[in-house]
Amino acid sequence: MHEYALGVDVGGTFTDVVLSGGNGVAAVAKVLSTHHDPAEGVLDGVRRVLAAASAAPGEVGRVVHATTLATNAVLERRGVRVAFVTTLGFGDLLPLGRYARVEEDRYDLRFDPPAPPVAREDCFEVPERVDASGRVLRAVDPDDVRRIAREIAARGVEAVAVCLLHAYANPAHETVVARVLREELGPEVTVVTGSDVWPEVREYERATTTLMSAYVGPVMEAYLGGLSARLRAVGITPRVQVMESGGGVMSAELAGRRAVATIESGPAAGALAAAEAGRQAGFADVISFDMGGTTAKVCVIQGGRPRITHEFHVGGKGSFGGRRAGTGVPIKTPAIDLAEVGAGGGSVAWVDDGGTLKVGPRSAGSSPGPACYGLGGGEPTVTDANLVLGYLAEEGFAGGSMRLDRLLAEKAVDRLAAPLGVGREDAAHAVHEIANAAMGSAVHVVTVQRGIDPRGFAMVAFGGAGPAHAARVAERFGIGTVIVPPSCGVGSAVGLLATDLSTDRVRTRPSAEPDPAVFEELAAEGAADLEAPPSEAIVERSLDLRFRGQAHEITVPYGEGPGEDFREEFFRLYEQVYGIRQRGPTEVVSYRVRVTRPVDKPPQKAPASAAPGPPGRRRAWFPETGGHTEVPVHRRAGLGRVTGPAIVADAESTIVVPPGWDAAADENGNVVLARRA
Amino acid sequence: MSGDGGLTAEVLRHALVVAAEEASIVVVRSAYSTFIVEGSDASAAILDARGRLIAQSMATTLMNGMALSVALPHLLEEIPLAAMRPGDVYTLNDAYRGGVHTNDLLVYRPVFVAGEVAYFTATMIHVSDLGGLSAGGMAPLATEIFLEGLQLPPVRLATAEGIEPAIAAILRANSRTPDKVMGDVRALVAGTAVAAARLSALVETYGAAGLARGVEDYLDHTEARMRMALAALPDGTYTASYPIDDDGIHLDRAHVVRVAVTIAGEGVTVDFAGTDPQVPAAINASVSQSLAAAVFAVRCFTDPAIPMNDGCLRALDVRLPPGSLLNATSPHPCGGRFVPIYAAMEAVFTALSDAVPSMAIAASGILQPFSIASVAPPYWIHLSYDFGGVGARHGKDGPDATGVHFGLGRNSVPQAEPVEARCPLIVESVSVIPDSGGPGRWRGGLGSRTVFRFLADACVTTRGDRLRLAPPGRAGGHPGRLGGFYRMTADGALERLPAKSNNVLFRAGEAFVVETTGGGGIGDPLDRPAPEILADLKAGKITRRAAQETYGLTLDTGAP
Secondary structure (H helix, E strand, O other), rough: OOEEEEEEEEEEEEEEEEEEEEOEEEEEEEOOOOOHHHHHHHHHHHHHHHHHHOHHHHHHHEEEEOOOOOHHHHOOOOOOEEEEEEEOOOOOOOHHHOOOOOOOHHOOOOOOOOOOOOOOHHHEEEEEOOOOOEEEOOOOOHHHHHHHHHHHHHHOHHHHHHOOOOOOOOOOOHHHHHHHHHHHHHHOOOHHHEEHHHOOHHHHHHHHHHHHHHHHHHHHHHHHHHHHHHHHHHOOOOOOOEOOOOEEOOOHHHHHHHHHHHOHHHHHHHHHHHHHHHHHHHOOOEEEEOOOOEEEEEEEOOOOOOOOOOEEEHHHHOOOOOOOOOOOOEEEEOEOOEEOOOOOOOOEEOOOOOEEEEEEEEEEEOOOHHHHHOOOOOOOOOHHHHHHOOOOOOOEOOOOOOOOOOOHHHHHHHHHHHHHHHHHHHHHHHHHHHHHHHHHHHHHHHHHHOOOOOOOOOOEEEEEHHHHHHHHHHHHHOOOEEOOOOOOHHHHHHHHHOOOOEEEEEEEEEEEEOOHHHHEEEEHHHHHHHOOHHHHOOEEEEEEEEEOOOOOOOEOOOOOOOOHHHHHHHHHHHHHOOOOOOOOOOOEEEEEEEHHHHHHHOOOOOOOOOOOOEEEEEEEEEHHOOEEEEEEEOOOOOOOOOEOOOOOOOOOOEEEEEEEEEEEEEEOOOOOEEEEE | OOOOOHHHHHHHHHHHHHHHHHHHHHHHHHOOHHHHHHOOOOOOEEEOOOOOEEOOOOOOOHHHHHHHHHHHHHHHHHHOHHHOOOOEEEEEEOOHHHOOOOOOEEEEEEEEEEEEEEEEEEEEEEEEOOOOOOOOOOOOOOOHHHOOOOOOEEEEEEEOOOOHHHHHHHHHHOOOOHHHHHHHHHHHHHHHHHHHHHHHHHHHHHHHHHHHHHHHHHHHHHHHHHHHHHOOOOOEEEEEEEEEOOOOOOOOOOOOEEOOOOOOOOOOEEEOOOOOOOOHHHHHHHOHHHHHHHHHHHHHOOOOOOOOOOHOOOEEEEEEEEOOOOOOOOOOOOOHHHHHHHHHHHHHHHHHHHOOHHOOOOOOOOOEEEEEEEEOOOOOEEEEOOOOOOOOOOEOOOOEEEEEHHHHHHHHOOHHHHEEEEEEOEEEEEEEEEOOOOOOOEOOOOOOOEEEEEOOOOOEEEEOOOOOOOOOOOOOOOOOOOOEEEOOOOOOEEEEOEEEEEEEEEEOEEEEEEEEEOOOOOOOHOOHHHHHHHHHHOOOOOOHHHHOOOOOOOOOOOOO
């Protein structure tokens, strides 16, 4: 009998494993990630959850995996050596780059452009040309490709990315080039084409997307192949499924071919967990708020679904959630629309030359960590401030595995209080508030900046530090409900099990009117990748539309039912997003299709909990109470209705219920904070 | 600072920048002007009722930020605060009253607090067309501003009821692309509305007095940081000059910008006395643009993280002699203002490089704007620029083909595919030019070459500089290689165009070639270490011949 599903999230510090069965979460494990061989940590966690639940490996019917492997390969430049093949005249396309200079880069005479994602000497030009309509202006000569193949072979590269001009309009030349390269280079070399990975207009972003797919593909393939084999060796036989950036999952085989689609797999899983927690608590519109040690990630979920973006930047920077265009490597495949800011528990607080208090972006990390860890760090962090404020306790941090030192935290915070000329608690509270402001800016990016009014949303808080800050961040936006799900410390791994199989396709094909045949082709390709019979494939279509003469498009759903008018929807969205009521001739630029194959999912419930104990008490500092005040500390298990100021603590996290807020547990094990009217 | 450790100021700083940022996003994504939609960003700023710059969007160049700031008091002279009503929007493009040139529309929306105007939100872009000698707003051979396009004094552009029909009619009548220009105007107006809504929300959150105090704190804080950074520079007076190739009409006569930068404690005076007089040609600049150049250049020698607002300006005294190239009077054309202000920036860079040799930068190739347009209606136009190579920095090579002046990035250069989809041309290549970076211990950045092959007859307009007088190196470094604009005939022959040329007819089958100038080097190229020379050779940045002859590298036979 297959009654269990395994969710595995390999993160930078921890590998989280969740085993779920018919009654919800059966066991969770948090083990240190093993960077030299990530599968080792996974196997360790899997053994632990199976033992904890007394489950046999043969009872596992599904394995879903999220990993930062692809992201880290890009960020740390640990992918394979890739040769880039493009149209004659464009060999400098990637070396020259398309970076923006934002904020302080603007005034920095010593600014250096980001290093190109591929060395110039690994870029090759093929004589050939297709025009914007797909017409061949100069045919490709296979002999030219063979000559290039010989040069590539001499370099010892492991993968080739082929991206020719206008191949989105006519892939024939890319097909020829790829075929000849495969013939010449043999099966050991991965060959990826832009028309296969992401056939959308604009050569630079298509080239980086193709290049990144080639760059991380062999790494992912090797890792997933190894992991599958080792799971089989312990008796877990289902094919491993991998989370993709857009919130669906795909088979490990497909993840190898379309590796670029897995780059944001970890954060996407967290957003899905938040969507599911919101759904269970009766909220279809939620803001997912995940605050860890170094960063906080925020995502908007509307109608139970995370918002999707069609371009993100790996390794970007700037105030726009780390995704400001032009500051990283652009990836065009769909991804859950997240904003990420460098504010977490470990973020260091400091006073700048002008006497202003700042928090982050530098983090004390896990070594030496916040001052209160007592591992030798002396710099004040958000965690130190939270300890000084009494939001955290010295005992019971990180599941009781670590004791925090209040004196060290106080000493560190005093380093801020002196130059600011304020008291210790005022300084600590300012650090807490600045961290909240930074996270507020991430909320702002994904709501207000997208034309979404955050009032009326609930916030779902998870990650080690999220529940201590969530209510205060929510207040800034007039959000009156905060949901802290059970297993919030391993939220992303839980989210993996709330997923369906899905894949995305795009094609740029400019025209005045949409051509339904393009949708059919894309849907058929997607369904084939998922091995889904037509009856099981759910197909969602959308169009990138713009007013004729403009250069930027808006993606609008394309329904086939009666009365569905994509143009009316476009006019409505245009007004909503830009505040301009306008009508006029429109043009279609690209077609998008998402194909989903539903999967049976276990309920997302907490394991049965221990009996409640009596509340403790401790002093915590709130501006509303005029400073330190004695507050109750409740255990999460068996929580009744409590009135803030109060603290709710369990092994996984500490929830701060500020003055003006109430908290209560619901039947699914969520703690729900509500702001009093 | 207020008693909360600057907390409110810091939070407000984020919120105000975000408000401006949102406005710029709306403008970029809903505009029609080809100049901005495929490349450059829109500018957006928040000012107070006195015209002080409080915040600007992150992509706003200082040129545009200064224009919005300098022009606002002129607007208020014509239309007093008391005459403004909620929902009103105002515009101008008058170069002699803070504007830039006729194609850049400055748009302002007053933000009311308790019934009075307290702030303005402002946006500006280069609109698709407002008349003048050539489509898209470049008139490199204009001898009077009247040839550059429609001039707009400060006027009310819109009320709560919508855009003023009379103004719309005037704009439409003066544009080759009336629908697009009105699309741009709607985008600009919408941008100011978005930022105004954000600002009103901040007033609600912090209260009118709280916001005002937060703004003062934030400006004071910026001033303090700026003064501290200036105090770190060595006191003294440093002089320099930089030439402009020619005015486009008399091709053998250079015009010179001269500067004396005096650092005295926490203040800096930038005095352009001695700069050559304005000319009846398009190489003059308006006050706001020259001010921006001076401020930008000085800022490049301070902490780059200092926010850009009025507080930053207080420590700087910029003197622009009236009637000079940097402070033009009517009717001297101002459309080519980047030419004199880039010379002004380079002169300040040179002076401060002498003051702080560890921060020195050699002169750079600059952006080379051009337009390609249909010869007759219906109008299509491609208006763009390519960047020259940046000068070497002490301790570092110069970046290739990017904008050092005003800190522009290569994301403002359009991609080939959308341009080919829109215009009857083929972009044949975009490449760097080997050996174009000035040799030196630290090499100048490379220039680029772009080739446009025409599928239909087209008119080409160019506006180049540093195409006759090469950007010099420093301390023994060599100058960058000169670029140029060329016609390539169907048989491959190259014919050099004047750097500033207007509506040159190209026939279908001919190609237009844009080569940009490389940056100057620093130090003797013979002192460049062999591994760096070999890396350049491998990356195709220098030729084998230059490696041997200029850098003195001994190559084994048979090496790459």
